[in-house]
Amino acid sequence: MLKAVFFDIDDTLYDSTTLARRARLNSIRAMIDAGLEERDEARLYSLLQRIIKKFGSNYPRHYDELLNELGVPWNPKIVAAGVVAYEHTKFGYLKPFPGVVPTLxxxxxxxxxxxxxxxLAIKQWEKLINLSLHHFFDVVVTSEEVGCEKPSRRIFEVAVRRLGVASEECVMVGDRIATDVVGGKRAGMRTVWVRRGKYASSEPRSEEERPDAIIREIVELPEVLEKLSR
Amino acid sequence: MLKAVFFDIDDTLYDSTTLARRARLNSIRAMIDAGLEERDEARLYSLLQRIIKKFGSNYPRHYDELLNELGVPWNPKIVAAGVVAYEHTKFGYLKPFPGVVPTLxxxxxxxxxxxxxxxLAIKQWEKLINLSLHHFFDVVVTSEEVGCEKPSRRIFEVAVRRLGVASEECVMVGDRIATDVVGGKRAGMRTVWVRRGKYASSEPRSEEERPDAIIREIVELPEVLEKLSR
Structure with missing residues (x-):
């Protein structure tokens, strides 16, 4: 019998890919408005993407680094313009996918x-709180707290233990095969792949990568769980 | 002849005292909603005030410290709830005082x-940008960049030099006698004290503390500058 359902956050509960793209584009426009001499938005966007890839998305000084890469002296007006535009755009896009709330x-x-x-624990909780989803979950486990990332078994085991259930009684729901499906299966859970967003075109290439069910929207979940319970 | 007018930001261009108070109160309510066991808002507010005083307003972990002082284990849900509530309240209150924009x-x-x-340079620029005032100013000088704070003469001298004017041709406008008036006078500027907010009840106690003019609202400034120009 299924007792617990675990969710990934980004691109599963809300559209994090669109948020990041729109927020970065708006931050670039704001930096140009604040006086950045380079005005080629496409060039700036691809440079920013490279910087985020290089330093990681949780690095706090992407815009400082952008100026640095452009050979422009540090300018707090331009950096702050990027930060403020990112923040405002972020709040506008931090909304659950349609159907997520009634389904939960x-x-x-x-x-x-x-x-x-x-x-990061605080960053992921901030997302859940901005999404107004934080009261739905009995347990939230982040890789920062556990010290290892999905698809490591351990992060799934910590979550299962905290709920006091068995892994066979759990379902993992997420948009990434490589982390959510593979990790959930390794830990002994059932898995549901939400096939949408930037990983929608990937395909399971092995038994380990094959989810128990594939959905496109969270609203399909109750019916799928019904079937998995039989 | 007067050529330049310099402004303080906090409690001069916008109501930073009310912002801080409302944002902190809302962050406390959000932390209680997120599961904080101590539910006495007044007690939590005064504890938070003490922590901010002790660590400074730019310290990034006030809420972590609040849990620490309460003897509660670190909890990312509660900390994130405080941060998110603070941010949302902040954006709601980051509006110029009535009359500031038409006067500028x-x-x-x-x-x-x-x-x-x-x-801090980035923090002060973020405020100006959120207030939509950043295009009005030819120069913005922060203590972080200069390495000394008002009322030190040096921060005023840097600002004057950047504009290429003489200090006698400048007016400093701010809500604090101890920093804006005393510092402006020491640097050779005229000074206008905006008597509102938490320092409204202070009184000039010496010649050094006596502003050239006292106003209650920024809208009075054009008329006052007219008089000071004669």
């Missing part, structure tokens, strides 16, 4: 719910 | 405008 309300009556997420 | 538009036709502010 429904699932909450039959399952315990949790989150298993790669990232 | 008017002054911009006759004077060069600048900002002289104690604080």
């Amino acid at each position: 309300i429904e699932l909450r009556q039959r399952f315990r719910l949790g989150v298993i997420s790669n990232g | 538009i008017e002054l911009r036709q006759r004077f060069r405008l600048g900002v002289i502010s104690n604080g």
